[in-house]
Amino acid sequence: MKLNVDASYLSPTDEALVAGVCRDSTGHLIDGFASSIRASSALQAEAIALNSALKFLLQRGLETDRIIVESDSLVCVEAICDPEKRPWELRPILDETLTMKLRCPNLQIIHCHRGANALADCLVKAHRASLLPPNWASHLPIFLQDLVLSELPVNSLICA
Numbered sequence: 001m002k003l004n005v006d007a008s009y010l011s012p013t014d015e016a017l018v019a020g021v022c023r024d025s026t027g028h029l030i031d032g033f034a035s036s037i038r039a040s041s042a043l044q045a046e047a048i049a050l051n052s053a054l055k056f057l058l059q060r061g062l063e064t065d066r067i068i069v070e071s072d073s074l075v076c077v078e079a080i081c082d083p084e085k086r087p088w089e090l091r092p093i094l095d096e097t098l099t100m101k102l103r104c105p106n107l108q109i110i111h112c113h114r115g116a117n118a119l120a121d122c123l124v125k126a127h128r129a130s131l132l133p134p135n136w137a138s139h140l141p142i143f144l145q146d147l148v149l150s151e152l153p154v155n156s157l158i159c160a
Contacts, residue, residue, distance in 0.1 A: 001025065002068045004112070005053045006120035007045035008128060014038045016045035019123035020053045029119075029148050031060070032137045034127040040089070046073035047093045050080065050109065054100040063104045070112040072121075077111040119147055 005020040016039035021032040033056050039045040053069050071077055079086040079094050080101070086094050101107055114121070122144060126132040133141065140148060 001030075001062070001065055002070060003053050003057065004070045004117050004120040005049040006072065006117050006124050007039075007042070007049040008124045009039055009042035009045040010128075011042075014040060016042075016048070017124045017127050018045065018049035018052050019120050019127060020049065020056060021119045021123060022056075027151060029137065029140065032123065034123050034132055034136075036127070043073070043075060043087065044090060044093065046071065046076045047079075047090045047097070049073075050076055051093050051097045051100075054097055054104070054107075057107075058100060058103065064106065066106040067104065067108070069107065069109045070117065071109070072112055072114045072117045074111045077109055080109050119144070119151060122147055 001022060001024055003020050003022045005018065007016055007018045009016045016037050017034065018037055019032065019034040022030050024030050033052065035052070037045065037048050039048055050069065050071055057063065057067060075087070079090060080098060101109065123132065126143070131141070131143070133139070
């Protein structure tokens with residue numbers, strides 16, 4: 001399973017948005033989240049997005065599943081992997097995230113390039129524009145359908 005997360009910070013306010021999209025091993029959308037939050041910077045919003053992703057997984061009882069969480073925030077991913085790289089303003093959020101990560105033995109948090117995070121980015125923008133219905137994960141809006149389909153992997157036959 002893979003969970004992509006993204007955030008959007010609305011400067012100069014303290015308003016931000018986070019979103020995550022969860023897919024199964026075949027790339028099909030299975031669930032997700034989008035919410036408004038308070039943050040003091042874009043970096044803090046990205047850290048909260050990672051934190052929200054782990055809360056999302058734990059609330060669904062997925063702590064023992066093999067899961068990859070992807071974020072396009074290299075600073076946040078590096079800060080999770082190496083405590084010495086944690087910016088002071090992110091320490092409380094990332095400490096909580098790391099505590100949750102310890103409960104998920106098969107979880108990996110990795111960096112992805114912005115292009116690989118297109119659906120999570122689109123969810124954040126749709127939520128900001130109030131275009132995301134509450135049941136978006138089970139009844140995918142038309143404006144998201146093409147993007148979801150374009151990101152599905154091409155089926156291939158593997159012979160062992």
